[in-house]
Amino acid sequence: MAFSVSWHTLLDELDALPAEATLITPLSHTQFQVTDVQEHRVIIEFLDRDIDETRPLHREQFESLYARVTDAPDGFDLDRLPPDADPYSAVLSVHPRFEIDEERGVIVETEGSTASQRVDADTSVEDNQGRTEPELDVYADAVLLVDALERHEVDVLEELETDGLVNLYTLLSDVQRNANELRQSVGDVLLGRLHHDRPVSGPFGSVQRTTRRRRSLKDDEEVLELVEEAGIERERVVGVDREKVAEVLEVTELSEADVYDVEESEYVRKAEVDEDRKESRLQGLKDQLAATDNEEDDAEGLREEIEELERRIDELTSFRTGSELS
Incomplete structure (x- = not known):
């Protein structure tokens, strides 16, 4: 399919988005909204930036991304995107034939309709209508x-x-x-x-993939042979094994103080937890939260009851002109 056809399909899909529809970039997970759709570009506005919040996305860049994705049967690797180019992939995913697979880290062309990087704005509203307590x-x-x-x-x-x-x-x-x-x-x-x-x-912040290196020595004999081949006497790298020292203390009359420099420090350690007391207090707090949620409804109902009671009292006690005494 020619890019011009896909481009106009994408523009139609963007025009059909609700004004409050929010998209999210696959790499930085930055949220933004489409504010204007033009023939040769799409204007977006980032929701969590104080500067450079508005940005144009140009047709020629979409065409370049389109070519890369359609040329990759297994999907185009998102890591290969230029810096700050991930909004293009998020917008392209609005097209019914392009989908982002975050687990594989690719954007791929499909045969049928796909899901987009859209975050429905109404979801958070619906979620807030009732309190949910995570079971954590x-x-x-x-x-x-x-x-x-x-x-x-x-x-x-x-x-x-x-x-x-x-x-x-x-x-x-x-x-x-x-x-x-x-x-x-x-x-x-x-x-x-x-x-x-x-x-x-x-x-609230940012995270980054980091590589942690942990070293563990290979077999003792293998290391010692390599050290000797490098011209270093093995005695220079042979040290005291803490585990073997502990075994020696168990079978000899040597004391801990003979082989260790011991320093003592005091600290507080949690000994036990009264789970029943915690659960009782937690339930009380949950009841308070539930009462707070229903406070407005209860107050309105109470006002109506008071008004009705006042009306009835007024009817029973008011003096009526022309009334007859029996």
Whole structure:
């Protein structure tokens, strides 16, 4: 299919988008909206930028991307996009025959209709109509921690009662542990979406793919042979094995102080958690949140009941002109 045909199909699809429709770039996950559709370019506006928020996307660049995608049967690798070019791929995905596969990190031409990089603006509104509580330990502990922080004056910790400090320490420890587990899970998912070493930004910060190197020695004899071949005496690289020293302490009369320099430091360690007490308090907070959500409806109903009661009282107690006494 000629690019001119696909280009006008794309323009028609962009014209049909709702005004509030939001697109998201596949690499940096930046949100933007299409503000104007013209014959030779598309104007977009980024939603989370204070500068350079408006940008034109030119037809010739779309044509270049179109040629690369259609020439790649398995999809065009998004990592090969020039810097700041990922909005082109997001806009092109609005075309019914082009789709972005973030797991594979490609944009590909398909035979049938595809999903686009569109984020429906109404979704967040619908989600906010009712409170949803994620079934995560860190969520429950975070709610309890926020409640504790609001009830205690934490600006001067030295003035807090001991039981208040114990509660804070316990909750902070639980939040830290559970948040770290969730952080690792989120990181695992993100890793499959970061296809380059450039930072990817969100409203609160940015992340970047990073390579961590961990070294472990190969077989002892192999290393020693290589060292000797390099002209170094093996005695110079042979050291004390901590595990073997521990085994020696178990079978000899040597003490720990004979072979270790020991330094002691004291710290606070969480001993146990009263899960029942936490659950009871958490349920109370959930009830308060639910009551807050229904507060306006309840207040309106109460006002109507009061008005009705006042009306009935007025009818029973008011003096009616011309009324007869029996």
